[in-house]
Amino acid sequence: MIRKRRGRPKARGRHKLPSLRSYRDFRLLWTGSAMSVMAERCSGMAFTLLVLWHTGSESAAGLVGFAGLLPALLVQLPAGVLVDRLNRRRVMMTCVVVRMVAVATVAVSLLGDTVWVWHIAVVAFVQSSMTVFYQLSERAMVRNVVPSRQLGAAMATNEARSRGVNFVGHPASGAMFGLSAWVPFSTSVALYLASLVTLVRLRGERQPPRPRRTGRRMRSEVAAGLNWVWGRAYFRTALLIISVSNLVFQGLILTVAVVIREDGGAAGTIGLIMAAGGMGGLCGALSGGWLNRRLAMxxxxxxxxxxxxxxxxxxxxxxxxxxxGVLFYITSFIGATVTVSGMSYQVRITPNDMQGRVGSVVMLLVSGASSLGALGTGYLLEAIGSRHTLAALSAVMAVLALVAAVVFSRAGAAQEDRADSIEPLDAAHAPSEPAALPAPDVPAPASVVDGTPADPLTHEARRTDG
Structure with a gap:
């Protein structure tokens, strides 16, 4: 008796997803944002070089640097509220126009051979403020241009774009400044203009934020975002651990610069070490989507x-x-994969009309930790020296590893992961191009902490237990 060979049963519910390049709006969003990020990198580094070369004042350069960092702490939360109130595509276009005009004023002043420190500081503050709005809007827009099951791949592609631009942008800015002081600023203006043209061709949001009730105060909406993050213990714990690890890495960057100087190394050596970290981050971002599909957060x-x-x-x-250099390559590689996983997770679990506020809370914690890390490490270096500072930073990371192992391997962690990974469904999850995947049945909508109806939840949860 001859037995028939049974073929492997076909997996149900699996669909071969098209390439991200096949989504027109994602291509436009990615390209426009790449040029926008490159424009910011060209002008951002040139601000410091311009002040140092024209005034010779380190304190003035520090003032301009502080003006560029300040919006990350001051603007994040109100920006998140406004991004949830307004059309995000229009917000992005407005940010590009404002930054382009601001940087153009610097290029014009340089053509007249005139430099004012207060002018450079104001432009740095304005550009950084608009970047906060732009980043929050772009992250929220990703859900409008790719299906939910490709959010991880889309976030990995965006992170790789940012890492790649960082790797190229800073050296390019320095080289252009060497040709003439106005070159990096005029290049930045041209890139902003090209980014604007690309964003004009981008379709509007398929599900814009819901209109807010009139008379509602911004403070209550900021509180709603904070409460939403704080009310999800799993997400809150992961975010706090990542914030402390960012603090450690900011301290590591400053300490390594001090180590190179103490050992008689050249300033260019620090740049090479940072470049190794940039390459590690780029490679990590490229592989982040692959890892995100195989491991739970x-x-x-x-x-x-x-x-x-x-x-x-x-x-x-x-x-x-x-x-x-090898150390920075490894740490940046790992950091990029964590960033991709965290961004994908946050965008997936957050209702569409709270993307801006939740994203602003996340960025505020990350930016605040980075600022405190740089500030605290400076005092630590003066008190105990570079070697003991490195040992202290390593000890903090060891404690974080222990906390992460205890918290995320305890009984019930897998269930919490699965519960948080049930993703809000909206029209953005089914782009009209290419053909949308079959949608599962949808239960009745729930509600979120601020009293507004939440997006409905799908029955199909992403596999998160590894």
Whole structure:
């Protein structure tokens, strides 16, 4: 008797997803944002160089740098509220126009061979403020241009874009400044203009934020975003751990610069070490989507912090530039994968009409930690020296790895991960091009903490238990 070979049963519910390049709006969003980020990098570094070369004042350069960082702390929360109230595509276009005009005033003043520190500081503040609005709007727009099951791949592609621009933008800005002071600013204006043309061709949001009740105060909407984040223990814990790890890495960057100077290294050596970190971040972002599809966020958190805790102490014993370059490559590679996972997770679980507020809370915690890390490490270096500072930073990372292992491997963590990964459904999750995937049945909508109806939830949860 001859038995028929049974073929492997076909998996149900699986669909081969098209390439991200096949989505016209995603291509336009990605391209326009790439040019916008490159424009900011060209002018951002040139601000510091311009002040140093024309005034010779380090304090003036510090003032301009502070003006560029201040919006990350002051503007985040109100920007999140406004992004949830307004049409996000129009917000992005407005940000590009304002930044283009502001930077153009610097190029014009340089053609007249005139430099005012207050003018440069104001332009740096305006550009950075508009960047906050732009980043929050762009992240929210991603849900409008790709299906939900490709959010991870889209976020990985966007992160790779930003890492790649960072790797190229800063050296390019320095090289252009060497040709003439006005070149990086005029190049920035041209890039902003090209970005605007691209965004004009982008279709509007398929599901814009719901209109807010008139008379509602901004403070209550900011509180709603804070309460939404604080009310999700799993997400809140992951965010706090990531914020502390960002604090550690900002301290590591400053400490390594001090180590190179103490050992008689050249300033260019620090740039090469940072470039190694940039390359690691780019490679990590490119692989972040692959890892995000195979591991749950809780597993990525455990693996990443454990790996950081293992490699960071090497800086205490190996202070040579090649060893530090390898260290930065590894840490940045891991950091990019964590960023992709975290952004994908946040965008997926957040209702569409709260994307701006929740994103602003996330960015505020991350930016605040970075600022505190740089400030605190400076005092620590003066008090105990570079070697002991590296040891202290390594000890903090070891504690974070232990906390992540305990929190995300405890009983019930997998269930919390699955519960938070049930994603809000809206029209943005089914782009009209290419053909949308079959939609599952949809239950009745729930409600969120601010009293507005939440987006309905799908029955189909993303696989998160690894």
């Amino acid at each position: 809780r597993q990525i958190m455990i693996v990443a912090h454990t790996a950081w805790a293992v490699v960071m102490p090497t800086a205490v014993f190996f202070r040579q530039a090649p060893a530090l």
